[in-house]
Structure formats: C-alpha cells, structure tokens
Amino acid sequence: MTFVDPECPAIVSAFSRRDLRARLPDSIAAKDPMYRRSGSSFNLKSIREYQPFDDPRAIDWRLFGRSERTYVKEFFDEADDELAFLVDASASMSCAPIEAMRTFIGSMAFMALSLGLGVRIWTYADGLSARPVSARSRSQFGMLERFIGSIVCTGRSDTIRSYAQWRSRGRQRRVVLFSDLHEVEVSAHSAGLRAPASGSLFIIRYLTPLPSLAQHGTEFEVRDPESGAVTVMPWDAPDDARWTSRQADFDARLSALPRTFYRSLDGASARAPVYWDMLERLYA
Amino acid sequence: MPDVLAALGPIAALLLPVVGLMFVALRLRRRLAYPHELLPVRNDRSPAAALFQLIRLYLDTVIDAACAILIGLALTGWPHAAMPHRDAVVIDTSLSMAAGMRGARPLDEATRIAATMFAVGRAVGGADRRADVYVLGWDPVTREPALESKSRLLDEKGDPVALAMALDGSESFMSVSYDMLADLQRRYRSVTLVTDAAVAETPWLHVRRLQAAPERYLYVASSGWDDMDNRSVVRFVSSGGAGLIALWHVFDDGSMARAKPEDYRIESSDSGFSLSFGQAGIWAVQWQGHMLPFEAPGAPGAYRADGKFASTIAAALYPPAARSGDGRGVSVTIRDAGGRARRGSLSVVRAEREDWVLDPACTLGAAIAAGFDRHADLALGPAALASPQTALPFWLARAASARRIAGSTMVPRQATAVRVGDGFLYARQGQAPVALIVPPLTEYAHDQRPIVVQPKRGGDARLLLAVVLALLYGAKLLAARYAAATRRRAVRPGRASPGSAPQNQA
Numbered sequence: 001m002t003f004v005d006p007e008c009p010a011i012v013s014a015f016s017r018r019d020l021r022a023r024l025p026d027s028i029a030a031k032d033p034m035y036r037r038s039g040s041s042f043n044l045k046s047i048r049e050y051q052p053f054d055d056p057r058a059i060d061w062r063l064f065g066r067s068e069r070t071y072v073k074e075f076f077d078e079a080d081d082e083l084a085f086l087v088d089a090s091a092s093m094s095c096a097p098i099e100a101m102r103t104f105i106g107s108m109a110f111m112a113l114s115l116g117l118g119v120r121i122w123t124y125a126d127g128l129s130a131r132p133v134s135a136r137s138r139s140q141f142g143m144l145e146r147f148i149g150s151i152v153c154t155g156r157s158d159t160i161r162s163y164a165q166w167r168s169r170g171r172q173r174r175v176v177l178f179s180d181l182h183e184v185e186v187s188a189h190s191a192g193l194r195a196p197a198s199g200s201l202f203i204i205r206y207l208t209p210l211p212s213l214a215q216h217g218t219e220f221e222v223r224d225p226e227s228g229a230v231t232v233m234p235w236d237a238p239d240d241a242r243w244t245s246r247q248a249d250f251d252a253r254l255s256a257l258p259r260t261f262y263r264s265l266d267g268a269s270a271r272a273p274v275y276w277d278m279l280e281r282l283y284a
Numbered sequence: 285m286p287d288v289l290a291a292l293g294p295i296a297a298l299l300l301p302v303v304g305l306m307f308v309a310l311r312l313r314r315r316l317a318y319p320h321e322l323l324p325v326r327n328d329r330s331p332a333a334a335l336f337q338l339i340r341l342y343l344d345t346v347i348d349a350a351c352a353i354l355i356g357l358a359l360t361g362w363p364h365a366a367m368p369h370r371d372a373v374v375i376d377t378s379l380s381m382a383a384g385m386r387g388a389r390p391l392d393e394a395t396r397i398a399a400t401m402f403a404v405g406r407a408v409g410g411a412d413r414r415a416d417v418y419v420l421g422w423d424p425v426t427r428e429p430a431l432e433s434k435s436r437l438l439d440e441k442g443d444p445v446a447l448a449m450a451l452d453g454s455e456s457f458m459s460v461s462y463d464m465l466a467d468l469q470r471r472y473r474s475v476t477l478v479t480d481a482a483v484a485e486t487p488w489l490h491v492r493r494l495q496a497a498p499e500r501y502l503y504v505a506s507s508g509w510d511d512m513d514n515r516s517v518v519r520f521v522s523s524g525g526a527g528l529i530a531l532w533h534v535f536d537d538g539s540m541a542r543a544k545p546e547d548y549r550i551e552s553s554d555s556g557f558s559l560s561f562g563q564a565g566i567w568a569v570q571w572q573g574h575m576l577p578f579e580a581p582g583a584p585g586a587y588r589a590d591g592k593f594a595s596t597i598a599a600a601l602y603p604p605a606a607r608s609g610d611g612r613g614v615s616v617t618i619r620d621a622g623g624r625a626r627r628g629s630l631s632v633v634r635a636e637r638e639d640w641v642l643d644p645a646c647t648l649g650a651a652i653a654a655g656f657d658r659h660a661d662l663a664l665g666p667a668a669l670a671s672p673q674t675a676l677p678f679w680l681a682r683a684a685s686a687r688r689i690a691g692s693t694m695v696p697r698q699a700t701a702v703r704v705g706d707g708f709l710y711a712r713q714g715q716a717p718v719a720l721i722v723p724p725l726t727e728y729a730h731d732q733r734p735i736v737v738q739p740k741r742g743g744d745a746r747l748l749l750a751v752v753l754a755l756l757y758g759a760k761l762l763a764a765r766y767a768a769a770t771r772r773r774a775v776r777p778g779r780a781s782p783g784s785a786p787q788n789q790a
Binding site: 092094180182207214215218219221229233234239243 | 313314315316317318319320321322323324325338340341767
C-alpha cells in the first residue's frame, strides 16, 4: 500500500521548475564554501589547526601522526537540507482516520524527497522517539513508507515536551508538527511551540470535528482514548456553537505564532491545497 | 390518595414499555472515542440550563411517561372532584310521598329524617360536615325532573314541620327521575334517599324506604268516542275502595266548576266505572284527597278515500258516521298504495298471496292473514277482506285522529302551567289548552319492581383527557420535526472545511 496522494507527482512537477536552493538562506545557498555552515555531512569543507574551543574528538589523528601537529577537519552541514516531521503517535490520534494521517505524512515526505530535501521523521507520545527515520533521496522513500505504515497510536501525548526534546536534538530548520494538539489547547502552552531559529514551523492539526460526530438533541458516551475515562455528553445547538467558537479561538492563536504555518485537517478534508500551501511556504 | 394508589397499577403497567424503551435507547446510545480535553466545558452552565437540556434530551420519553400516567389515571376514573367529606340526604317529592293525612304522610317522615341528619352532621362536624338536603322533584315550568338543594331552607326553618309546609308550597308533587341522583355521587361521600319507592341500594346510595300510603285511586283506563251513542266515553279503574266524590268541568284557563248532571252519564263496571260526555272537554274526577284531571276526546274525523280499492274499503267500514264525515277531528285518508307509515293516512293494496299477518300492534293482537307490499301499509288479499277484524287497523287509525290535549308532546314555550288537581294544564293566554300532564299510574299504584340508579360516568373528564393527550402527542410531533430540522442544519456541507484556520502571515 502506498501512502502518496495521486496529486503529489503533479505538484512535484510544478515545483521542480523552481530553484529551491536559490531561495534557501544564504548559509546554504552561498556559492562560496567559506560561507556555508559547518555540519556533520561527509562533504569536506576545510582542514585547519586545532583551536582550544574545538572538540578534541574532531582532531584528525592520522594527520597528527604524519605531521605531529593537531588538525581538525570541518564538513559542510547537511541538516539544513532536511525537513523534520514530528508525528503525534499518542492514542488520541486514533480518533481520526489513521490512513488519512499516514497518507498526509507519506505524501509530504514523497514531495520533499522528490524536490531534493531530506526527510527525517520522529514519532512522539509523552516523549520524542529515540530513533528517527531519515531518507535523503527518493529511492529511500520505500523505507519511509514502511515506517509510516508501522506507526501505532498509543500512550498519552505531551506535545510541548516532545517538541522541546526535538529542539535539543534535531538540527533541522524546517519542522512539520502533525498532531491533534488536544492537550496543548487545554494547557494553553501553545507559546512553547516556537519555530526553530531562522526556520519555519508547520503545524498540521489533525482531528475529527466533534459536531460531525454528534447529533443535536442526543447524548453519547465519550471515552477518552488516553485516560480511558468515560463521560456522558449531551449535545445540542449551543454545545455545537460553543465547540466551534473555542476551536476557532485556538486556530487563531496558533496561526498568530511567528514563522508558523498552521492548518487544521480532518479525515475527509482535501489535502492537495494544504500540500501546495506548504510547498509555497517552503519556497517563499 | 386512594384513587392515586388505585391508579398505580395501571400506571406502572403503562410505564413499563416507556421505561423499557428508555433503557434500550440508553443501551444503544452512541459511543465515541474522543479526547475529553476537546469536549465543551459545561461547568459554567446553571443547574436550570442543565435541567432544561435534560428535558430537551428526554422530551420524547417525558411525554410518553406523562401520557402513560394520564391514561393510567383515566382508567381508574380520574379526574375526580376533591374527595368529599359530606353526606347528602335527598327527599323524594313525588305524588305518592304526599299521599295521606298531613303529618302522617311519607313526606313528613322524610323531612324529619332529613332534619335529623342535618342536625347530627352539624353537631358532630360543624357547618362544614353537616349533611346537605336535596329535593328530588319535577319542574312544571321546564317540564323536566329537578334536583334542588334545600339546605338553606332547612337552615332557615330549622324545623321539619316547617320544611314540609314549605315543600308543600314549592314542589309540584308529580313524578321524579331517580337517575338525577347520579349527579350527587361525585360530590358526596354518601347519598341517602328518603322515599317510598322501591329504589335499589348501591354502594354509594343508601335508601331509607318509608311506608307508602295505602293504595286508593281512580285512574283513566281508556277513552274514546262512541259512534253508536255519539258520545265521548272515558273508562276509569278504581282501586282501594276509591269512589267518585265529585266531577268537575275544567275550563281553558284552569278554573273548575261542578259538572251538571245533564253533562255526563256514569255507568258502573267490574273494575270501576265509565263516564260519557256529549262533547269533548277537560274534566276532573275527585275522590278522597285527590283530584285527577282527564280529557274526554272529541269525535274523530270521517274516512276519506283516494283510489278505487280505498273507496270500496271506506264504503264497507262501519259505522255510518265514519263515512258521513260529521266528526270534528282530522280525517283519515285511505289511499291506494302511496307509501307507508304516513301520518293521517293508511295505504292499501291488493295482494294475491297472503303469506304474512298484519302487524299485531295494528290489530289489537288479532292474527289476520295478509300479504306484503313495501309500498303500502296493508296488503289485503281474499282472506283479509273476508275477516271482520281487518277493520281494526282502520278503526284504530280513525280513533287516533280525534283531537286530544293529554297526548300532546309539543308544548309551546309561551304556554303557562296551571295547577289542576294532581296535574298541570298548559295553555296560552286566552287560548285553548295545548297540553294536560298528569302523574303516572305508578304514583297511585305501588310498583314493587326495584329501580336501579346507574352511576354517571364522567364524559366531560374524558373529553378533557382526550384534549390533553392530543396536545401531548402534538408536542411530540413538533419536537420530532424540530429535532429533524436541527439535525439537517447540523450536517450541512462545508462544516469542517480543510484549512479553515487563517494562515499565518508572519
């Protein structure tokens, strides 16, 4: 089973005519290697003598053996070219259609790889997963697809904590946060969702609207998938209006975050317009 | 309270399916998995709002339960008036109650009983617990039975003798309808009827049966015009040794004068006597303590024939006065065919086959062979024409055509009632009487057949219940329509459109 929407190749084809690198920040787009940022790739940037502020582990001991002087090698940073995905895999995500979630992530990963961006995917619940899965070329997309297909939604979610963990580990400057953000809404900690320095944060809120599940004048039992608690919820037109108003307030709050792209999706939403808007934002 | 307790069974039975349906609805209630943090916060809602929402949610069940309770109460006879604590005593003021010597009449005994119950009730429980006194009588103005409270009158008089005297002046002493007692059933704890009639006791009606006065009466057995003597003959039956004391002539205005000997003839018979008069009129016979007005009918009209067969029949009928047309009454028309059961006419037709007999009611019980034709009153064949008893239907039709006052049922509203002996004469000012109403024979002769008073069922309450139930089920329909409309609005397209949030412009 493939997790790529059929519109994705056409979107990729439209965006491949644009020069993504030319629109990248100066540190990445610079022609002079001197101005490109050092990093952890295999692309050698320079060899220079060891300075006190350098990491002793970076000393090239072979050169030391030949010259009895300490040198360090610097490589170009290749993380700048990656798109990070933080995927909420807590139990609450199972309330919305999981296939639509996988298809969205798979499609975005496919388009990013097709346009020359690397992809690194973390899942999280109450904490960030220890081992992300990454791919740098389209030929590695199969491996990503298998990973996406294996995501199981379980456990409690803590988006703010997981995002903070990613900020301390990940070095990507563009990150896509895919979650229902239900605990963020309640705890009003959306301020903790700050975009990476000189980067962009894409927040995709994925949940099924409650009014589409409930009928007016009825009541239903609601089981919380994370805590297991059950409550009886009467539903009427005022409840409908209250829920819609509250979500609109939350949407407006998240949309106001600096350098942040925000969309709210549900399983029945058309995803292609969101892909296009996200890629436009990447190329901006 | 006992009524409500009695209704608990039916209400519980009717509520069972409602409760069952409610449990099924709860069992089949929709279940969702959804983060509780995303549910609307309801803490700010007032208890009243929560209650109203609960009612809205369970409106259907609430209405069903209300209907079940209403039907259950209706099955046990609800709504009743407030449980009464008082008793009622009813005095029968029919004519038989006034028979006898003053002071020893059943009426006098009845007033004593009523006054005693009235006084005892007041002594035990005060004015609120006294027994109410009613009088069951007949209103000569409306010509209908009446049931009237006399508690205030008894309160004012304070004495059974005075009460009896007051009743003597106010009541008509004709006949009563015991069915009117059913009106008191719901208003009183118990009803006591003081009467000399054979009224059967029921759980709610206690009867104080009084000794009836001995039977002694004269009553009209039959009346008609004798064509042979050319006189009006009225036959009386006599019982208990009652004998005619005087005969009175009643004028149109109700005044009376002693009859002159030349105005009437009297003949004795085995069961009484008969009076014959030279002309029609209203008379009154007087015996010990009573005066009974009666009517001597006039001569009936002559036969009129319409058709050949009818002419033949009219020519054969006896006596000659029937053919000569010297009677003052309305004539009877004998016609060939021309429809059945027409007032003032008899239709005849020839019949070949006589497989039937004439209606015994038309022949005074005689069996007369006849045919059948649905377009004629009488289908006469050879056997019928050969029988002398075939003249009976014609004779009865002619006798019925005589002018009568006593048999009149249509009394004009403007007619005023004038007391004449035991009866009432109704006449317009300056005109001939239009009706004469006398007490029935049962007021003179003792009838031992028990009278059963049926309790009244609450027709108005049923109508009220039907209206309330209709309103409740109308509310159900409206609620269903409202719920359907709000659901249609709730699932309108574009409710959860993608990317509905504004895009960050930073």
